[in-house]
Amino acid sequence: MTSGIRSQFWHSDGRRLSGLSTLLLLLPFFAIIAFVFVYPIGQLLWISFTEPKPTLDNYARVVTNPVYARVLLRTLWTAVLVTGLCVILGFPVAYYMSRARAAVAAFVGVCVILPLWSSVLVRTAAWSFLLQRQGLVNSGLMATGITSEPLKLLYTQSAVVVAMAHVLLPFMILPIFGALRSIPDDYMRAAAVLGAPRFRTFLEVILPLSLPGIASGSLLVFLTALGFFITPALLGSPQELMIATLVSQQIREVLDWPFASALVGVLTLFVTLLALIFSKTLRFDRLMGAQ
Template sequence: MSDSRFSTSWALVLPALAVTAVCFAVPVANVLRLSFVEPAAGFGNYVELVAEPLYRSIAATTLRMALATTAISVLLGYLVAYVIAHTAPRHRQWLLLAVLMPFWLSVLVRAFAWVVLLQREGLVNAALMSLGLVDQPLALLRNETGVLIGMVHYMVPYAVLPLLSTMMGIDHRLVPAARACGAGPVRSFLKVFLPLSLPGIVAATILVFILSLGFLVTPALLGGGKVVMVAQYIEFGISETLNWGIATALATCLLMLVVFSLALVAKLVPADKLFGAK
């Protein structure tokens, strides 16, 4: 690349870098600074995060819910993406529209909808009892079950999109070719289609996991105060107890976990293969 082209490239990139630095890097650096200086300078906040059982319990709950949400969302997302990818083009656009529609609804609206559906007198319990599957209403609210349902419902579209992008880039003649060579449908899927869709699985997994770590509204409403995740406690520490040191230390740990996850996926799958890139 010539010097003039190099200079032109930097001239185009620098404004975006400046905006990123002002709107993202500076606030993040301030959060990091507060975690070391509030209420006293040092590593006291991080030591307390490790030593205090309450913070360990909140971290464990967050990781457990994020991992469960990721596993279920990616599995459901894979099934949905597979169906869409193998549907006729005239029907595919309607299925894709159905996947995208939840993005137009506020997370608050969706959480309140699940409160109505999952309560003891709600539609879900009424349907289960009318079918004779249960004798009494199930406890689906104010526990991890309700939070998991709400989180999975929110995250499935995020899993579908990278999976569908990868699947659409797979040559669909390969599976019939494997079948023609004597492989059965299951073997053709496991040996041909599944390995080729692996970049999409990795991309969907990391995307859903990272987003699941920061849930606030859904656990607050569906958990009823009994399921506390890191984002909730950060908000509580900043707005209620004014414990900025612990809150910013938790936020920093959450950010480091996200960075570590991105670094890990970069080692596992080249960036040019993620999200169906050619």
Template sequence: MKGPGFFEADGRQMSKGAILLLMGPFFLLVFVAFLYPLGNLLSISVLEPTPTLANYERVFDNPIYATVLLRTFRIALLVSILSLVLSLPVAVLMANSRGPKAVLITACILLPFWSSVLVRTAAWAILLQRNGMVNGFLQAIGLTSEPLRLLYTQGAVVVAMTHVLMPFMVLPIYGALRNIPPAYNRAAAICGAGPLRTFWEVTLPLAMPGIIGGFILVFLTALGYFITPSLLGSPQEMMIATLISQQMRENLDWPFAAALVGVLTLIVTVITLIFSKVFQFDRMMGGRA
């Protein structure tokens, strides 16, 4: 008996040639817009003009670059955890809402996509400056007697990145919650489980694919984030993307910048493979073992 294949609307199975023809433009776009430029850039890191690994040795020999890498991972992890904590209640509310309420919540989540990251980051810079709204509010309620240094700090970077990346956490969790049959919650209630226990033992495990998917998406995106750390962070607390830009634009050291890109790409690939192996996404999403 043949396994499941790719079917047309009338139920007939498409040939492998037709599938390749349909997927061809996508693979061509990935090659032209991503694989070829990345491969060309990585080749610069080992050819100057003879083959060498000196640029990669610089990455690990100098403790400054290791510190930047560790800081990047710490900030990305903080942003991912904070996004998850803030996004889970919003996603649950979206999944349980209907009518105008659901439309309003969805609009609030999708509204940030209508403006650029640069605009949202600039808005945070205005809010967090010494004479901004946040400092004004803290002084008005008596928590501080003078303006605090909120801008150009790691906290400002974490808060702004969380705001920018939260939709990428909310939407996967919302999709997973919407796919849970309502009968499961009713069955748990019939068995005597309260709302909290039902959420913890029924809803949360079934929503885990969306939670893990959103967490990985936010974490990997935060690793290579550039605009927000550049505008809101300080030079003493730069992230890896800012360091790469500095090596390219200010130092004109393209081979070393390419080596940094290579290290970051390798780390992201390893993390993705580990997550895929540990959490077994094919089973979680209903695939075959």
């Protein structure tokens, strides 16, 4: 009896699943990812290299045609601007949150996390209300006398940059906050005891130690911004396409699948490459509050 229990215990190792059970439990996950993620994207990449014949022509068109090259540059530049704006806006918030009392930090945290889980469409729609000709921003500018007639704000690249920064800001604040929170208070105290003024403590202790968080947030924002579709589609000008809106146009209006596939290929390969190079920097688990 005892030996039976013990043999069962040892047989299953008590803790570790057998190879077969592990595989069976993982099967649904691998199946759905293969069928609904790897295959469809692989098919697009295949088309981009093989249609109409095995060729790199589709990619050559993306890079050499000045219209499309400009779309690529605009997309890159927009992502850079959005990332920069997010650092400037986000870092002080993360810093404040990491040093504030618990209740204040919780309040700031709610202000940051609630938008993260509300619809991108809601946030984009809100910006189109704000930036309309008779919107709040224009009436504010006119009331303060900065401008005498309403400015064209909607359907411009600036509208896209501001709204994208608004949507992506939580992805910057949370990783920086994670890095700042893990700096022990003792470091600041030690610097103060040794006579460092607060500004120098900030420059020589806090800033260097928060760099991993800034890098992680910047990469996350930059990579997400490159593929953004909803915000440029609704707030941008049709003359100033970004790569995702160009893909949509090529598929829905021009029906040029090989070219659209090459555009998707450029975007996907670039983003994946960056993510692989910086895989240590990206910390997705931080987004869910798990450390």
